Amino acid sequence: MSNSNAAAVFTTADLAEAIRAVRTLLGIADVRHGEVDFEGVIRSSDVLAHVRHVLPDLEWWALAGKECGSSEAGGDPADCLPIRVFDWGRPLDRAEPFIAALGPDPAAVRWDLDGWPAVPEAGLEEVSQKYAYLTLSVNSRDLYQDELSQDHTVHVHVRRDDQAARIQWLADQVGGRFTGRVEMAPL
Template sequence: MSNSDASAILTTADLSEAIRAVRTLLDMADIRQGEVDFEALIRSPDVLEHVCDVLPDLEWSASAGKEDGSSEAGDNPADCLPIRVFDWGRPLDRAEPFIAALGPDPAAVRWDLDAWLAVPEAGLEEISQKYAYLTLSVNSRDLYQSEPSQDHTVHVHARNRNGDQIARVHWLADQVGGRFTGRVERAPL
C-alpha cells in the first residue's frame, strides 16, 4: 500500500462551483482508464435510497462496525444507519450522480486518473497513475469526513520523482480560480 499527499486547492459553499472545478481538472488529466472511489457517512434513509439508486450494489458497513451490519453479510443498510460507504473502482460516470444523491451527508469522491498530463509551458512533466488523483470532499473539509462542513473542498494529489509537486499543485489551483492553502493530508491508496 502506498500513500499520496492530497493538497486542498479550493473550498467553496457552492457545490456546483466545486463540480465545475473538478470537471476542469479532469480535462487536464488522462482519464481513459480512470475510475472513481467513494467514501461516505450516510445517516438518513432518504440519502441512502438515493445513493442506492446510483450504486445498487453499494459496499458499506455499519458506522459502529461490521459486526453491526455490512453489505458483505447481506444486511439491509436501512436497518444499520448510520453506515460507512467504502465503494471502489466504479466507472467515472457514477461520480456526479453519487454527489447529487448525498444531500447533507459527508463524503469523499476520488478520481483515480491515468496521469496528470505534461504542461511544457509551465515546465511540468507528466505524472504517472501512481500519483495522479483528484478528490472532492463533499460536506466535509477533509478526506475522511471527520470535519463535517457546509462547504466542499477540492484536493489534488500530485507527486513525481523530479519534485515538481508544489509547482503542479499551484498550477492546478490557478486553473480553477483556487489557491493552494498549504493544507495537505496523507491519503492511503
C-alpha cells in the same frame, strides 16, 4: 500499498462550483482509463435510497461497528444507520449522480486518473497514474469525512518532487489557491 499527497486547492459552499472545478481538472488530466471511487457516511434512509439507486452494490458497515451490521453479513443498511459506504472502480459517469444523491451527508469521491500532463512553461513533466488523483470532499473539508462542514473541497494528488509547483498550477486553473494543507492519502 502506496500513498499520495492530497492538497486542498479549492473550497466553496456552492456544490455546483466545486463540480465545475472538478470538471475543469478532469479536462486537463488524462482520463482515458479513469475510474472513480466512493467513500461516505450515510445518516438518513432518504439519502441511502438515493445512493443505492446510483450504486446498488456498494459495500457498507454500521458506524457502530461491523458487528452491528454490514454488507458482508448481509444486513439491511436501513436498519443500521448511520453507515459508512464504499464503492471502487466505477466508470467516471457515476460520480455526479452519486454526489447529487448525497444531500447533506459527507463523502469523498476520488477520480483515479491516467496522468497529469506535462506543463513545460511551469517546468512540470508528465506524471503517471501512480500520482494522478483528484478528490472532491462533499460536506467535508478532509478526505476522511472527519471535518464536517457545509462546504466542499477539491484536492489534487501529486508526487513529492513537483508537489508545490504542480499544486499551484492546478489550483490556478480552477481559480483556487493552495492553502498549504496536504493530507497523506493511502491508495
